[in-house]
Amino acid sequence: MQFRTGLRALARRMMVQVFRAPFSVLPKTVRRKLIPVIEEAFGARIHEIVEVATSAGVLKFYGLSPIVRYRIDSFHEKEPETLAWIDEFGSDDVMWDIGANIGLYSLYAARHGIRVVAFEPGAANFSLLTSHIALNEFSSLIDAYCLALSDEDGLGVLEQTSAEPGGAHAQFVMAQAADRNTSKYRQGIIGMTLDGLAGRKDLPFPTHLKIDVDGIEEKIFNGARQTLMDSRLRSIVVELDECDPEGIARVQDLIQSVGFAVEKRVPAEMNVRPAHNRYFNWHCRR
Secondary structure (H helix, E strand, O other): OHHHHHHHHHHHHHHHHHHHHHHHHOOHHHHHHHHHHHHHHHOOOOOOEEEEEEOOEEEEEEOOOHHHHHHHHOHHHHOHHHHHHHHOOOOOOEEEEEOOOOOHHHHHHHHOOOEEEEEOOOHHHHHHHHHHHHHOOOOOOEEEEOOEEEOOOEEEEEEEOOOOOOOOOOEEEEHHHOOOOOOOEEEEEEEEEHHHHHOOOOOOOOOEEEEOOOOOHHHHHHOOHHHHHOOOOOEEEEEEEOOOHHHHHHHHHHHHHOOOEEEEEEEOOOOOOHHHOOEEEEEEEO
16 A cells, blocks of 8 residues: 555656646746646646846746745846845855845845855745755855844744745744734744854854844844944845834934944835835945
8 A cells, every 4th residue: 555655656746747847938927827737636846946047147946836936036026126235245245134035135145156144034934945055056155044033042933924935924022922822823943133143253244234024123133233333244225114113213223323324215025016015125334
């Protein structure tokens, strides 16, 4: 019985590979419609490799789900200002990508030859992030850590809206403050301060920070005061929810108090959903 079950599973995987081969020649919209149908029919996922041409070279991604494919397909349209910011980096720069998700911007920086330290607390996103690092052969340029940034060190909980790769809007809460009834998708995770990490000799100090953490930006900045005052840190891009004007004001005051000026603020989904966008990327320079 076990032999027959294993044989059927092998046959399903082989059929998926047969269907996968010609996908690269099909239009993107056709692939999107066909893949879920084939996956459901054969009970196996098609790990479609999607290539994105950039000014620095080609990047490769695994198109595992609709949300992941959306992130890949909107690579150039969603945050063009962030891509332009990375384009300005020099060969000696180091970017810390806090809230790296599946690694779009970490990979883009690495394609430029930039050293990257990526932090992503969500297990599903972290798994795909590390797969993308290996797929693009960037292991020598990107160090990825499955942990959260906050205003103190300790054990915590990641409250997630989804356990699927590519998901966002997760909230990190210290264990003692966590409410067990707030989320179906809970994940234990370690939280650390940016100052504690930046002070380590086994990590390269950041010259640029990218922060996209969906709600705890103020806590991260409160745990990063020494790093923010260090002149080696030259620029910050942080996504902020402008439905919280009081929190925005506190973050802006903190940033300006340590020598940074807000250069510009642009929609975080500039050319995707501009009419409904409440999230803005704040570009700050010393």
